Amino acid sequence: MEWANVVPDEITFLAVLKACSHAEGLADEALSYFDCMRRYGLRANSDHYSCLVAVLSRAGRLREAYEVIRRMPVKVTARAWGALLSGCRTYGNLELAEIAGRALSELEPDNPSHYLLLSTIYVSLGRQDEAHRMRREMRHKGVKATVGSSWMVHE
Numbered sequence: 001m002e003w004a005n006v007v008p009d010e011i012t013f014l015a016v017l018k019a020c021s022h023a024e025g026l027a028d029e030a031l032s033y034f035d036c037m038r039r040y041g042l043r044a045n046s047d048h049y050s051c052l053v054a055v056l057s058r059a060g061r062l063r064e065a066y067e068v069i070r071r072m073p074v075k076v077t078a079r080a081w082g083a084l085l086s087g088c089r090t091y092g093n094l095e096l097a098e099i100a101g102r103a104l105s106e107l108e109p110d111n112p113s114h115y116l117l118l119s120t121i122y123v124s125l126g127r128q129d130e131a132h133r134m135r136r137e138m139r140h141k142g143v144k145a146t147v148g149s150s151w152m153v154h155e
Contacts, residue, residue, distance in 0.1 A: 010045065013037050017051035027059035046072070050079040057087025062096050078107045078114075085114065089121050097121045112138060112145040 008016075013033060020030035034052050037044055044052075049072050056065035065084050069076055081103045088097035097118055104114035115138045122131035138145070 008040060008042075010037075010042055010048070013042065013044075014047055014051065017048060017055065021051055021054045021058060025059070027055050027061055030055040044074070046074045046077045046080070049074060050077055050083060053080045054083035054087075057083045058090075060087070060091050062087050062091060062093050066096055066099070076103070078104055078111070081107065082114065085117055089117060089124070092121070092125060094121060094125055094127075109141060110143055112143050115143060116145055 013036075016033050017030055020026040020033065030052060034044065034048065037048070049068060053065045053068050056062070056068065062084065065087060069080050069084065072080070081100045085097055085100040085104065088094070088100060101114060101118040104111070108114065115134050119131045119134040122128070122134065
């Protein structure tokens with residue numbers, strides 16, 4: 001784009017960050033593109049930050065992802081916390097998973113996926129009591145997980 005003198009906008013950077021999020025090993029590139037936004041006079045919004053957290057979380061750079069969330073100058077979204085929680089599941093980081101889980105239960109108290117993911121992390125780490133506590137908390141709050149279904153018919 002730069003060679004063609006095309007000036008990128010917020011959407012362009014969002015697409016690039018999203019692509020980095022889904023391509024393995026591009027965390028450093030994502031950080032570079034994120035910083036590059038300022039050069040074009042653009043301000044990152046919550047979507048840009050959430051993508052950056054997703055990139056870092058998928059790369060196992062969970063502390064960095066958490067620091068991005070802590071320093072976000074915009075409202076932190078459930079998408080950013082969810083990306084961190086997902087990364088914590090992949091890499092077994094219980095400390096940050098609990099922080100993300102608490103934040104998600106405040107932002108989206110009726111969303112069962114956050115409780116279930118944290119419960120899954122507890123189980124994977126052999127912490128059955130905490131997993132059961134999460135399930136009890138869901139019941140206490142009236143949060144119900146819907147059973148999956150599909151429209152696909154097999155004949």
